[in-house]
């Protein structure tokens with residue numbers, strides 16, 4: 001089963017999580033990513049209510065950790081704060097019933113790529129020690145800017161080294177932007193999926209967490225998100241590759257029009 005949903009509350013709902021869940025159900029969508037990107041602002045009690053409410057309405061929740069995370073900061077205190085933010089996100093996500101937690105891992109600065117990799121891996125090991133026994137999976141996202149750690153290879157290597165509680169979030173729009181317009185054909189989408197399967201096993205593509213949107217980019221990678229029809233992203237072949245290779249999991253739409261593109265993709269998938 002492949003579920004389609006939105007990054008946060010749909011535009012056509014009132015701006016609270018409960019209305020968002022109800023609206024998604026009305027629209028025939030199946031998932032929502034809780035956006036803790038500007039901090040975690042919900043109490044434990046409301047987290048539990050969200051959990052019950054989403055179950056009742058058959059909406060699968062995931063979450064997005066704060067943007068203010070850099071596991072490769074030159075400032076050791078910032079690394080500590082970043083580790084703590086991920087742990088806090090894991091605690092609240094577990095209460096919400098959001099198993100998948102998406103994380104932007106950090107930046108290279110002027111550091112060598114291997115050194116960056118090792119620093120991020122070390123920090124994630126610390127996170128893992130704290131979330132043992134939690135029913136959560138940390139999803140390291142493939143990132144859209146070349147200055148950001150998070151190529152497909154890096155993200156898959158982290159899962160290989162630290163899995164199964166560290167798994168990828170494959171943002172196909174980011175990969176397209178990061179490679180300045182490549183990774184946009186049926187064959188390339190299939191190669192990405194094969195690559196994941198080859199490195200992390202068949203199970204990984206039966207429980208894949210995916211981000212998608214239109215995207216604007218420069219020679220340095222991502223600039224901003226667009227609606228799919230206003231972008232050059234080849235969403236028709238993207239959907240076809242997911243279908244043909246029998247990928248299962250969650251597709252979260254991050255286009256500015258959120259639910260409109262999510263519905264379009266879902267309809268394409270089932271057509």
Ligand SMILES: [Zn+2]
Pocket residue numbers: 064102104141
């Ligand atoms: Zn993200």
